[in-house]
Amino acid sequence: MPLWPNGEEQRELENIIIRGARTAATLEQIIQLEIGDWRKSDKRKWMEIGERYYRNKPDILERQRTAIGASGAKEIVGNLANNKLTNPFTRKLVDQKVGYLLGKR
Numbered sequence: 124m125p126l127w128p129n130g131e132e133q134r135e136l137e138n139i140i141i142r143g144a145r146t147a148a149t150l151e152q153i154i155q156l157e158i159g160d161w162r163k164s165d166k167r168k169w170m171e172i173g174e175r176y177y178r179n180k181p182d183i184l185e186r187q188r189t190a191i192g193a194s195g196a197k198e199i200v201g202n203l204a205n206n207k208l209t210n211p212f213t214r215k216l217v218d219q220k221v222g223y224l225l226g227k228r
Contacts, residue, residue: 173213176213177213177214177217178214179209179210179211179213179214180209181209181213183207183209184207184209186205186207187199187205188200188203188204188205190203
């Protein structure tokens with residue numbers, strides 16, 4: 124059995140390569156696909172959550188006080204205090220870590 128195809132097999136391989144090259148995506152299409160995949164990824168979602176916490180906008184700010192109403196369903200209660208305390212502790216931790224990793228000795 125020869126190592127290299129000859130004749131008909133060689134032409135078939137060349138045709139496969141040529142057809143593949145014609146249907147290949149352009150660089151712009153590849154970049155668009157990669158960006159789209161990254162935008163939908165869980166990693167990006169976690170990055171956005173981390174950035175929100177770094178900017179001192181945690182999830183607790185979106186919380187509503189609720190109680191079970193007369194209908195038996197949860198209802199937002201307007202007459203109760205809805206105090207929300209936040210602190211920039213996440214920012215402090217991140218800044219400390221960056222300083223430690225990138226600081227000069």
